[in-house]
Amino acid sequence: MKVFDLHCPVDHVFEGWFASEDDFRQQMERGLVECPMCGSTQLRKGLSAPRLNLGAQPPATSVPAEAQAAPAPQSEAHRKLHAVQAAWLQLSRRIAEKTEDVGEQFADQALRMHKGEEPERPIRGQATPQQALELLEEGVPVLPLVLPKDSKETLQ
Numbered sequence: 001m002k003v004f005d006l007h008c009p010v011d012h013v014f015e016g017w018f019a020s021e022d023d024f025r026q027q028m029e030r031g032l033v034e035c036p037m038c039g040s041t042q043l044r045k046g047l048s049a050p051r052l053n054l055g056a057q058p059p060a061t062s063v064p065a066e067a068q069a070a071p072a073p074q075s076e077a078h079r080k081l082h083a084v085q086a087a088w089l090q091l092s093r094r095i096a097e098k099t100e101d102v103g104e105q106f107a108d109q110a111l112r113m114h115k116g117e118e119p120e121r122p123i124r125g126q127a128t129p130q131q132a133l134e135l136l137e138e139g140v141p142v143l144p145l146v147l148p149k150d151s152k153e154t155l156q
Helices: 021-029 076-098 106-114 129-137 149-155
Strands: 002-007 013-018 100-103 123-125
Touching: 002 021, 013 021, 013 076, 100 106, 106 123, 106 129
Parallel strands: 100 123
Antiparallel strands: 002 013
C-alpha cells in the first residue's frame, strides 16, 4: 500500500492511498483522483515519510526531551487551513456515511422524492449543472458541493 501526501493548485493537502505507484499513475491519468476540498484533478505529490513496520522493538534507551528536535513552528494561517481541511474531511465522511450514493441517477431520484413518487431518504450523487439548475427551479433542495470550473457560467 502506498500513501502519498497530495497537493492541489491552491495547496489543499490530503492523503491518497494506492495499491502501488502504477495504480496511482493510472488513476491520475484517468482523472479519478481529485482534491476533496475543491475537486481539482491537477495534483502533485508532496513529500511523504514512509512507515515500515518490520516488527522491530523500540530502542531500550530513551532520548532526553531537550535532545529531541523541536517541531517547526507553523504560521497561524497554516494551522487554520489545516483545521478547515480537517473539518471539511470530517463532514464529507459523515455525509458519505449517512447518505445513499445514487450516482448519476441523483437528479431523477431527487425529483421523484420531491414529487412524492418515492419515499424520501438522504441521497447523494452526481448531476450536471443543467440538472442541478432544473432541480432548483422545481423547488428541490440541492446542495452542490463541487462544480467543475467550466460550469460556473451555466449557473449564473
